[in-house]
Amino acid sequence: MNAALRRTGSRLGMAGWLLAVWLLLWGRIDALTVIGGVIAVVLAYAVSRLPVVPLAARVRPVRLAEAALEFAWDLVASSIVIGWHALRAPRRIQGAIIEVDARSRSEIILLAVTTSISLRPGTLLVDLDWDRSILRIHAMPVRSPREAGAARDGVLGTERRLMRALVTPDDTRPEER
Template structure:
């Protein structure tokens, strides 16, 4: 069985699992209906092919998940502190981030990870240059900006380790822009 067929079967099984979860009851009829609905969806609404290069590495992927959860929790606590503390709101701004990877799939995964971290939101993606502009809730100090870029570089390296064979060298830390 080739890679495309394995992927199709995986998507079909995932759609069936979602169907059964939506019905809230595991039964033979629900599983068969889920497979049928999944097959209809796959035939009538096919996803475009995304060229995937490289290999999936399980250990870096697990580390990526753990680090992402940690950053999400840390950011949630930071936002809660900003909401509860006395004083003015933090200075927010838009930061430019240049990534070393060139894969569209990895860029999408990274963008989604950034959007899941509270206090950050990707505003614009330049696919050709692999640059994203991210709104960050706290850019009031050099320390906060440096922490954001450290977080980005950790996520970037974990994504490269988990999904790509090789990567271009990481961009230098100079040229980071802050627009407030």
């Protein structure tokens, strides 16, 4: 896919997303609301430089469903762990800043990973070095190097699942495209 087509697809995707948010904010779908949303999107593009959203070259639906189920399981499990520690000994919960070297160079994968870990109870993105694909996360509870390694492995597992589900040009070798 050439760069101009990819940029156009990305802009249309962002426009569709903005229109969907507009409709959700209004809470109804009728001709006047849709026309107003289209005008708002056109104005947003005219007065600002909205970023180009990277696209996935290929989406694997089964792998994406697996990633979504594993994310749901991670939400439940981390909520239980954090809740248990908060009720048992709230003053003794220890956290750590953990550096994770991501394998992906794709902005869409890194964005999905950082969103995923920030939505989970007990983890939060602190810093992201886009150039080197290094994530710094705050994780809790972390009381030992072994638990820090487990938190790092959890982030890398999320990245691995998302890389299998969303094939991007930045992460594929030329012979795989």
